[in-house]
Amino acid sequence: xxxxxxxxxTRPSWMPPPRGLLALLGGFIIHFxxxxxxxxxxxxxxxxxxxxxxxxxHSLDGGTTAWLYGAASxxxxxxxxxxxxxxxxxxxxxxxLLGSVIMSAGVMLSAAAIRVSFWLLLFTYGALFxxxxxxxxxxxxxxALRWLPKWKGVANGxxxxxxxxxxxxFDLAQTRYINPDNLEAKNLTDDSYSVFVDAGLLGRVPNxxxxxxxxxLTMQLIGCALLTNPTRPKRQPHSDTARGRHGSTTSTGAxxxxxxxxxxxxxxxxxxxxxxxxxxxxxxxxxxxxxxAGEKEVEMxxxxxxxxxxxxxxxTTNIIGSVTPLKMLKTPNFYHLWFVFVxxxxxxxxxxxxxxxxxxxxxxxxLFFATTGSVASIFNFAGRLLWGIAADLFxxxxxxxxxxxxxxxxxxxxxxITLGVQAVFFIWVCAVFFCVGGNYVLFATGxxxxxxxxxxxxxxxxLFTAELVVGVVSSVLSSSxxxxxxxxxxxxxxxxxxxxxxxxxxxKRYILTR
Numbered sequence: 001x002x003x004x005x006x007x008x009x010t011r012p013s014w015m016p017p018p019r020g021l022l023a024l025l026g027g028f029i030i031h032f033x034x035x036x037x038x039x040x041x042x043x044x045x046x047x048x049x050x051x052x053x054x055x056x057x058h059s060l061d062g063g064t065t066a067w068l069y070g071a072a073s074x075x076x077x078x079x080x081x082x083x084x085x086x087x088x089x090x091x092x093x094x095x096x097l098l099g100s101v102i103m104s105a106g107v108m109l110s111a112a113a114i115r116v117s118f119w120l121l122l123f124t125y126g127a128l129f130x131x132x133x134x135x136x137x138x139x140x141x142x143x144a145l146r147w148l149p150k151w152k153g154v155a156n157g158x159x160x161x162x163x164x165x166x167x168x169x170f171d172l173a174q175t176r177y178i179n180p181d182n183l184e185a186k187n188l189t190d191d192s193y194s195v196f197v198d199a200g201l202l203g204r205v206p207n208x209x210x211x212x213x214x215x216x217l218t219m220q221l222i223g224c225a226l227l228t229n230p231t232r233p234k235r236q237p238h239s240d241t242a243r244g245r246h247g248s249t250t251s252t253g254a255x256x257x258x259x260x261x262x263x264x265x266x267x268x269x270x271x272x273x274x275x276x277x278x279x280x281x282x283x284x285x286x287x288x289x290x291x292x293a294g295e296k297e298v299e300m301x302x303x304x305x306x307x308x309x310x311x312x313x314x315x316t317t318n319i320i321g322s323v324t325p326l327k328m329l330k331t332p333n334f335y336h337l338w339f340v341f342v343x344x345x346x347x348x349x350x351x352x353x354x355x356x357x358x359x360x361x362x363x364x365x366x367l368f369f370a371t372t373g374s375v376a377s378i379f380n381f382a383g384r385l386l387w388g389i390a391a392d393l394f395x396x397x398x399x400x401x402x403x404x405x406x407x408x409x410x411x412x413x414x415x416x417i418t419l420g421v422q423a424v425f426f427i428w429v430c431a432v433f434f435c436v437g438g439n440y441v442l443f444a445t446g447x448x449x450x451x452x453x454x455x456x457x458x459x460x461x462x463l464f465t466a467e468l469v470v471g472v473v474s475s476v477l478s479s480s481x482x483x484x485x486x487x488x489x490x491x492x493x494x495x496x497x498x499x500x501x502x503x504x505x506x507x508k509r510y511i512l513t514r
Contacts, residue, residue, distance in 0.1 A: 019228055020147035026226025027140025027159035030096055033216040033223070034103070034133045035166020037076075038380065038433075040069045041356050042171045042373045045185055045366075046178050047114065047121070049196040050205040056117040062357040063479030064118070068126045069353045070475030075130020076137065077467025083135035084142075084457030092139035093227040099136025100220035103129055107213030111206045125209070134464075136220070139227070142457045145448060146230050156444045157388030164380030164437045167373050170212065175370035177211070178204045182367045185360060194360045322452030328459050333450060336505055340498045341443050341466040342473075344404050347411050347495035348439060349474040350487065351432050358415075358484055359425055372426050376433035383437025391445045397505055400446070403438045404499035410435065411492035415485045 044065045051060045079099075086095040106128030113120040140159045148155035179201050185194035196202060328334050356369045363369070391399045410432050417424055447460045477490060 020230065022226045023140075023143050023147055023228050024155075024158050026223040027144050028162040029219055029223035029226070030100065030136060030140050031160055031162030032166050033100070033219045034137060035163040035377070035380075036107075036170050036212070036216060037069070037072055037129070037133060037163075038167040038352065038377060038436075039170050039174060039373070040072065041353050042167070042174060042370060044068070044353075044356065045195065045360065046174075046201075046205050046208075047118075049185070050114060050202050051118045051121075052195060053197070053202055055114060056119075060118055061479075062354070066353045066478030067122060067475045069349070070471035070478075071122055071126025072130035072133070073349065073467045073471035073474075075127045075132075076134035077130075077464050077471065079131040079134030080138050080464040080467075081458060081461030083138045084455075084459070084461035086135065087139045087142055087457045088455075091229065092143040093224050095139040096136045096220070096227060097224040099132045099134065099139075100217065100224060101132070103132025103136060104213050104217035104220060106132055107216060108210050110209040110213070114206050114209070138457045138461055140223070141444060141460075142453075143227055143229060145453050145456060149453060151392055154385075154388055154392060156441045156448075157385040160441050160444070161381045161384040161437070163440070164382075164384050164433070165377050167377035167380070169374070171370050171373035171377065174208060174212065175367060178208055179366055182365070184364050185366060194364075322454030323450075323459070324455055325458045325462055328451050328455075329462070333505070334463065336501070337443060337446060338463055338466050340400065340404070340502050340505070341439075341463060342469050343494045343498035343501065344407055344439055345466065345470040346473050346477075347407050347491040347493075347498070348432065348436050349470055350477055350491040350494075351411060351414060351429075352436060353474065354478050354487070355429050355432070361484075363422060363425065365422075368422060372429050375426070376430045379430040379434040380437040383434040384441045385437075387438030388441045388445060391442055396442065396446045396449060397502065399438070399442050400505075401499060401502050403435055403442060404495055404502055406431070407435045407439075407495040408492050408499055411488055411495055414491075415488045 044062060047068070048060050048062060048065055052058050083095055083099060086098070106124045109128070110121055110125040113124040141156055144155040144159045179196070181201075183196060183198050183201055185196050323331075356373075359369060359372075387399055387403065390402075410428060414428055414432075417428065443463060444460055447463055448456050451459050473494075477487065480487070482490070
């Protein structure tokens with residue numbers, strides 16, 4: 001037998017074990033179902049058409065319908081902080097399960113709500129959907145970061161790419177179920193919005209919520225079953241050293257100290273901050289201080305670093321500490337990121353909620369919009385992966401600045417370039433969704449890098465409260481009576497402000513000091 005056949009197979013140092021791969025898959029599946037948030041734009045014309053004919057108010061328009069997405073965004077932003085706290089107490093599996101049940105229940109209850117009034121639908125398919133998805137959103141990401149602590153951008157990207165792909169399947173599935181004959185929406189003489197009038201088509205709208213809600217819940221149950229945390233390595237009393245991921249010799253004391261400080265009461269959420277343990281191995285004095293701290297907070301020092309000069313993908317070169325939410329709220333950088341998030345997300349949200357309404361003013365092919373939304377979700381998926389990889393390979397600041405610049409240009413040119421040209425409209429929508437993916441992966445990566453992984457769920461939940469403002473402002477703009485050109489110009493102005501503000505961002509990280 002040849003030597004190559006007898007040589008034991010070893011997995012790459014960066015690859016998590018099978019349980020870790022299953023956990024990443026579970027997080028992806030959960031986020032795939034949560035990604036149906038991006039089908040709101042596709043469903044909006046069906047909702048308007050049904051409410052006008054069979055429910056209340058009969059004068060419902062596209063601007064008011066945009067509040068569905070706004071309410072979901074606000075519920076999402078308000079509940080992510082709670083999801084982070086729950087994850088620390090009960091672990092990722094049960095946190096994701098709770099949020100998933102709330103979200104899917106909101107979708108299924110919408111089958112009854114839309115028959116009563118749009119305002120009740122706003123609660124079930126808007127607020128309830130958002131609260132559930134917000135609670136379920138953070139747990140899979142935290143779990144992924146624990147399995148891939150060195151590749152934070154990739155860990156975020158793998159999980160939240162599912163969010164980007166959700167519309168790929170469900171945009172087309174919704175249209176195929178509700179409008180299988182590709183009937184044309186009618187532009188009524190007394191209204192600027194195109195609506196459907198076919199009784200058979202409208203009769204399928206309420207049932208679609210019940211059917212798809214059941215599908216979402218089934219996917220979520222499978223995903224939650226796969227979510228598990230890595231277990232902490234056991235102490236090695238007969239050996240002073242342990243071999244690290246890169247072949248470096250790691251102090252057992254440093255590893256155990258890191259394990260002690262990073263543990264949380266519940267075993268389900270107790271994990272080792274492995275990067276800390278590896279880094280402490282090369283600094284005995286810091287290791288002794290770290291170990292002596294025990295369960296107490298380790299003293300940290302904020303080091304100002306110019307990201308363009310010093311930031312690298314190898315984060316084990318510094319000893320990264322975890323900053324508590326209260327301490328994070330005292331740092332100016334948190335509010336800097338918060339405002340950049342708000343401004344750029346407003347520009348993106350305005351477009352993704354209204355692109356179909358705008359397109360229907362000149363394009364009458366309903367299947368075209370469903371296809372566009374589905375393909376755009378692939379770009380949303382790719383954006384979450386590629387922007388996350390860019391943040392790992394280059395710098396967080398460079399990635400965000402590039403993202404804001406791209407969003408500004410796309411919003412500013414959306415009206416003049418895409419009007420009436422299907423191919424260009426298709427390309428621009430896909431490009432916008434590519435930026436949407438980046439917006440939601442880069443800020444998560446930035447929080448994990450700047451403030452550490454232990455309290456990431458809570459810290460990112462606090463940053464995500466920005467969605468409360470995004471939901472309100474984008475909904476107000478979408479429901480306004482401004483001309484389309486002005487609407488897209490305002491969207492670009494918000495992203496342009498985000499670009500300028502991010503240019504002045506100075507990267508700060510918390511590291512252990514001697």
